[in-house]
Amino acid sequence: MDTQLLDLMKHRRTIYNLGRNVQIPxxxxxxxxxxxxxxxxxxxxSQPVRAVILFNEHHEKLWDIVETALEEKVAPDAFLRxxxxxxxxxxxxxxxxxxTDMKVVQSYADNEKLATYQYQEYNWSEEAQGNAQFAVWTGLEENGxxxxxxxxxxxxxxxxxxxFKLPASWQLRAEMNFGSxxxxxxxxxxxxxxxxxKVFQ
Known part of the structure; x- marks a missing residue:
């Protein structure tokens, strides 16, 4: 069997020590x-996944927002970490x-032709999220x-x-960092x- 995809999956890992030595424009x-x-x-x-791609000061602003939010929640003696x-x-x-664009999820949940599955639409949108995040993650890893x-x-x-002036229907699901x-x-x-x-043959 071909193993190119599997090899890429094995290489995909969580990298916490990231830098800005990136040569790709x-x-x-x-x-x-x-x-x-x-x-x-x-x-x-249904294509419910939305993404906001941040570079430079916009990327830094995201983490300023996170820091400000956590400073209000984390005890002072633990905030340095x-x-x-x-x-x-x-x-x-x-x-x-x-x-996830919840307007898309709701439109499918309200679709009479899909009434049998209406309570699964949010779960399926989460599958789309996982697919998208995994694909982007693996693709970025493939590119070093x-x-x-x-x-x-x-x-x-x-x-x-x-x-970032985003629509109200966009529900944040994850923040992905990338770099060298x-x-x-x-x-x-x-x-x-x-x-x-479990395998049955």
């Missing part, structure tokens, strides 16, 4: 990310905000970049929507197959 990265998301599958081809973590995300080359994904929603939702790999990931452990798989 921003417009080229932008078009690549858009194309990957465009070709990601979704139930009924939190601030250092946020700074490491700010040091990345760029970030991608992944959203490191990636990590964070989840600071809903703490930052209103501030992010206001800062300054330190590789550690080894990864896997659970036993007999706890995870």
């Amino acid at each position: 921003e417009p080229e990265l932008t078009e690549y990310i858009k194309a990957v998301i465009r070709h990601t599958p979704s139930a009924f081809n 939190t601030k250092a973590k946020i700074s490491s995300f700010r040091n990345a080359f760029g970030s991608i905000l992944f959203f 970049l490191g990636v990590n994904i964070q989840h600071y929603d809903p703490l930052i939702n209103s501030a992010v929507a206001a800062e 790999v300054e330190k590789p990931a550690a080894d990864k452990d896997f659970m036993d197959d007999d706890q995870r798989f």
Whole structure:
């Protein structure tokens, strides 16, 4: 069997130590990310995934928003560690905000032709999110970049929507950082197959 995709999947890891030593031009990265998301599958081809791609001061502003939100929630004696973590995300080359357009999800849930499945539409939109995030992550890794994904929603939702003037129907699902790999990931452990798989032949 061909294993090119599997090899890429094995290489995909969470990289926390990211930098800005990226040789790919921003417009080229932008078009690549858009194309990957465009070709990601979704139930009924509903295409509920939205993305905001941030570079330079816009990327830094995102992490300023996160830092401000967490400063109000984290105890002062623990905030120094939190601030250092946020700074490491700010040091990345760029970030991608992944959203689900709830207007799309609701339109499919309200579709009489799909009445049998109406309660599954949100779950299926989450599948589309996972597909898109995994595809972009793996694609960026293939091009020599490191990636990590964070989840600071809903703490930052209103501030992010206001800062980047986003539609009210866009629900934030994840924040993806990318940049040069300054330190590789550690080894990864896997659970036993007999706890995870069942095969009937």
